[in-house]
Amino acid sequence: MHELSLATALVEQLQEIMAREGVQELVSVTVAMGVLSGVEREALEFCFPLVVEATPLKGAILKIVETPLCFRCPRCQREWQAEKVDFAPCGGCGSAPEIIDGRDLVIRSLEVT
Numbered sequence: 777m778h779e780l781s782l783a784t785a786l787v788e789q790l791q792e793i794m795a796r797e798g799v800q801e802l803v804s805v806t807v808a809m810g811v812l813s814g815v816e817r818e819a820l821e822f823c824f825p826l827v828v829e830a831t832p833l834k835g836a837i838l839k840i841v842e843t844p845l846c847f848r849c850p851r852c853q854r855e856w857q858a859e860k861v862d863f864a865p866c867g868g869c870g871s872a873p874e875i876i877d878g879r880d881l882v883i884r885s886l887e888v889t
């Protein structure tokens with residue numbers, strides 16, 4: 777199950793941050809989930825508590841915010857967002873855009889005691 781390994785990786789990353797920052801107890805974590813990340817939100821929400829159960833993060837709440845797809849024009853640097861991949865050309869100069877955000881699952885903030 778993909779989301780289980782994702783949750784495990786997320787928890788490992790969180791433990792590293794907590795060790796580095798000297799955080800003892802985590803109340804919640806907010807992660808940004810790109811619409812293109814391919815992550816099933818509900819599956820991740822289901823797996824997270826199972827993974828943290830055996831760690832010092834037990835009881836921490838996972839909050840997920842979905843991030844839209846962001847495009848940037850490599851030619852005129854114009855940036856815009858879209859709900860889905862359509863690769864519409866840049867409205868300014870007609871160049872093909874590149875995706876700059878909306879693909880990954882990233883930790884955005886931690887709430888600690």
Ligand SMILES: [Zn+2]
Nearest residue numbers: 849852866869
């Ligand atoms: Zn452009």
